Amino acid sequence: xxxxAHLPTLGDGSEMTAGDERRLGDRIARSLxxxxxxxxxxxxxxxxxxxxxxxxxxxxxxxxxxxxxxERFAWRVLLGRDRSVNAFALPGGYLGVHCGLIAITTSRDxxxxxxxxxxxxxxxxxxSRLMTQQSRTTxxxxxxxxxxxxAASKSPQAANALVVGGTALHAQAQLNFSRDMEREAxxxxxxxxxxxxxxxxxxxxxFEKLQQASRINDNGSYPxxxxxxxxxxxxxxxxxxLPLGAAPPPDDVVAxxxxxxxxxxxxxxxxxxxxxxxxxxxxxxxxxxxxxxAMIAARARVVSRPGVDVLxxxxxxxxxxxxxxxxxxxxxxxxxxxxxxxLEQRDGDRARRHATRLASLVAGDVRAARLVRLLQADIELAxxxxxxxxxxxxxxxxxxxxxRTGRPExxxxxxxxPLGVSAxxxxxxxxxxxATHPDDATAWQALATVYRAEQQPLRALRAEAEAxxxxxxxxxxxxxxxxGQEFMRRGGPGADYMEASIIDTRLREAxxxxxxxxxxx
Numbered sequence: 001x002x003x004x005a006h007l008p009t010l011g012d013g014s015e016m017t018a019g020d021e022r023r024l025g026d027r028i029a030r031s032l033x034x035x036x037x038x039x040x041x042x043x044x045x046x047x048x049x050x051x052x053x054x055x056x057x058x059x060x061x062x063x064x065x066x067x068x069x070x071e072r073f074a075w076r077v078l079l080g081r082d083r084s085v086n087a088f089a090l091p092g093g094y095l096g097v098h099c100g101l102i103a104i105t106t107s108r109d110x111x112x113x114x115x116x117x118x119x120x121x122x123x124x125x126x127x128s129r130l131m132t133q134q135s136r137t138t139x140x141x142x143x144x145x146x147x148x149x150x151a152a153s154k155s156p157q158a159a160n161a162l163v164v165g166g167t168a169l170h171a172q173a174q175l176n177f178s179r180d181m182e183r184e185a186x187x188x189x190x191x192x193x194x195x196x197x198x199x200x201x202x203x204x205x206x207f208e209k210l211q212q213a214s215r216i217n218d219n220g221s222y223p224x225x226x227x228x229x230x231x232x233x234x235x236x237x238x239x240x241x242l243p244l245g246a247a248p249p250p251d252d253v254v255a256x257x258x259x260x261x262x263x264x265x266x267x268x269x270x271x272x273x274x275x276x277x278x279x280x281x282x283x284x285x286x287x288x289x290x291x292x293x294a295m296i297a298a299r300a301r302v303v304s305r306p307g308v309d310v311l312x313x314x315x316x317x318x319x320x321x322x323x324x325x326x327x328x329x330x331x332x333x334x335x336x337x338x339x340x341x342x343l344e345q346r347d348g349d350r351a352r353r354h355a356t357r358l359a360s361l362v363a364g365d366v367r368a369a370r371l372v373r374l375l376q377a378d379i380e381l382a383x384x385x386x387x388x389x390x391x392x393x394x395x396x397x398x399x400x401x402x403x404r405t406g407r408p409e410x411x412x413x414x415x416x417x418p419l420g421v422s423a424x425x426x427x428x429x430x431x432x433x434x435a436t437h438p439d440d441a442t443a444w445q446a447l448a449t450v451y452r453a454e455q456q457p458l459r460a461l462r463a464e465a466e467a468x469x470x471x472x473x474x475x476x477x478x479x480x481x482x483x484g485q486e487f488m489r490r491g492g493p494g495a496d497y498m499e500a501s502i503i504d505t506r507l508r509e510a511x512x513x514x515x516x517x518x519x520x521x
Contacts, residue, residue, distance in 0.1 A: 016128040019073040024131075025074060025092020027520065030472040032096065039099075040442045041303050043374055043406035047296050048077050048097055048115070051265050053109065055116050057198035064123045064188055069093070073122070076439060085213070086223045089118040091127050101224065102300035104209065108293050109193075109202025116189035116196075116203075117228075120483040124188060126181045166372045179231070180304075186234055190241055200242050207235045291368040294329040298337035302344065314341040318354055332361055332368065339375055343382055370406075377412045386419025405429065407443070414446035417453055434466070441470035456498050458487055462503050465510070467476045474514040481507035 032038055056075055059065040073093025080100040089095055095118055105111045121127060154198070186203075194200050211230055213222050226368075317323070318338045323331065339354035355376050362368035373393055380389035391403060393409050401409060410426075410433060417423050430447040434440060448463035465480030484503040488495055 016131055018068055022072050022074065022175045023090035023126050023130075023520075025090050025094050026472055029074070029076070029078065029094050032078050033471040033473070035080070039079055039081050039303060041079065041299070042411050042442070043371065044099070044102065044296065044299060044303060045077065045079055046407050048079065048102070048111070051112050051448040052077050052095060052115055052119070054196045055112065055119050056193055058192045059119060059123050062191060062195050064120070064192060066123075069123065069222050074241075076240075081304050083306065084221050084223050085210075085225075086116050086227075087118055088227065089121040089127060091131075093122055095119070099300040099304035100221070100504060103297050103304065105206070105293070105297060107202055107205070107290065109199045110206040110209070111202075111293075112193050112196070112198040113203040113206045114199075114224075115191065116193040117185045120185040120192065121181070124181070124184055126185065131489070182228060183234060183237070186238060190238065200229075200238075203238045204235075204242060207238050211235060216491075223453060229385050230470060250430075255392055266407055289365050289368055290329045291362050291365050294333040295336040295368060295371050298333040299340060302337055302340040308345075311341040311344050314338050315345060315347065315350060328361065335361065336371070336375065339379070346382075348379060348383050352376075355379060374408050374412065377409075377416075381412065381419070384419055386421040389416045389419070390421050405441075407433065407437075411442060411446055414450055416421065417450055418501035425452075427454060429457075434463075438466070439470045441467040444470060455493070456496075457492060458484055460502075462499060462506070465503075467507065469510065471505075474510050474517055477510040478507065478514055481510060 011497075024048075052075070056065065056070075060070060075093045077095045077097060079228055080096060083100040083103075084098055085100045085104055086098040087096060087101050095115065097115075101114065102111060105114075136231065190203055193203065207230065210222070210225060214225050214230055261394045302311070314334070314337045317334050317340070318331075323334070326334070335354045335358040339351045339358065342351040355372060358375070359369070359372045360373060373395070373464060376392035377389040380386075380392055389412060390401075393412060401413065405413075410429060413421070413423060413426055414430065417426060427447065427450045430450060434447060436442050437443065444463050444467035448460045448467065451457070451460035451463060461480055461484040465477045465484070468474075468476035468480060481503050484500070485507070488497075488500045
């Protein structure tokens with residue numbers, strides 16, 4: 001589909017500027033980062049973020065995402081441990097995803113359909129338009145209402161504490177999108193996900209899955225259905241958009257977009273690099289196997305912390321009779337979940353056995369094999385065996401981490417550094433990563449740890465400050481920057497005047513943001 005011409009903006013019914021919406025989103029995100037349920041699982045976050053980024057690129061290619069919003073909004077994904085099936089768009093381009101949603105999807109297409117729908121709420125300014133309808137409500141109250149609506153699915157007491165001027169139920173009613181907005185998000189989201197190279201069947205199958213859930217007495221496990229109620233009209237509309245006579249993707253392969261512009265996957269243009277090995281591969285579209293997604297869904301189930309009894313059951317499932325008769329993706333999911341569950345119970349031997357069986361099962365599937373290597377590295381790191389963890393990260397026949405290494409590998413490598421691993425190039429690799437991903441708090445913290453191991457305390461202090469900035473904690477950032485200034489005043493070992501100059505500049509910026517934050521209260 002050709003991209004729209006960038007015509008002058010005629011108005012979208014919103015009185016809130018993009019800058020105001022971003023500031024409101026930052027305020028909400030700052031609270032979510034401090035939520036105990038917020039989690040940065042490197043494997044899950046990378047999988048979701050890659051999908052989200054491909055959809056954002058496709059929205060730009062279609063002309064759905066204006067240059068102003070692209071520049072001003074955050075486009076960050078926040079992952080929550082919550083086992084409920086939920087995802088939500090927040091002001092300013094933030095996206096919240098619960099582990100429970102990932103766990104029920106059976107393909108990357110289904111996950112992409114939800115993310116595309118939420119992305120379209122943002123690009124079509126549905127959030128700011130809703131807030132304009134509540135024009136008598138101050139932005140501060142709106143922020144509290146959003147947080148209250150999110151908290152209501154977990155704890156009514158927490159919701160009552162957060163919502164200003166009403167109950168959580170009232171807040172949820174005010175924040176629900178209208179039926180017209182839901183239909184528009186469906187229509188635009190479908191176009192965006194197919195532009196990005198995903199199959200539209202994912203939209204239809206996800207709707208059918210949610211419709212089945214809506215027929216059951218809702219016990220609170222599906223808050224997504226309350227904030228995004230399904231109608232037969234919406235379901236029929238998605239089914240009608242599927243190509244006549246076309247078959248859905250085979251069970252073992254689902255479409256995956258190319259890096260960069262979403263149109264590359266649709267047209268067959270471009271020669272993307274394989275994200276697992278860094279090797280260049282010539283394909284018409286990135287591919288993601290059912291094995292990989294089954295393992296991702298299994299990881300989401302374990303990360304959501306289901307309880308000791310459930311973990312014990314999952315750890316023992318691969319040892320039950322008849323396991324080998326299960327479909328291959330089901331075996332892969334059970335072995336992966338079983339290994340992670342055993343690891344959670346500190347049963348390293350069982351975790352290794354499951355991981356070894358899993359490696360044989362997924363042999364030949366590059367992306368699934370990469371997940372197994374990361375799993376094996378996690379097992380060795382938990383046992384305090386740094387060199388073995390680094391060795392586990394390496395594909396067969398490779399003697400050193402490739403230059404183009406993924407975020408999960410980099411973070412695992414950083415964890416192995418204090419465990420007897422010589423890594424002279426690690427700080428440089430992490431520096432390169434945070435230069436292009438400055439909002440990655442976990443990577444900044446890993447870099448701080450590496451700097452301390454390399455006897456560079458001033459750089460470590462600055463990296464710790466940048467980690468606080470990434471989570472919008474301006475007070476914490478000011479504290480770390482000032483600690484860096486104090487270090488220089490004392491003339492501590494490893495003084496770096498270039499780094500000190502950067503700290504001075506960044507401190508002024510953080511103090512300015514802290515004053516702005518105080519003025520909002």
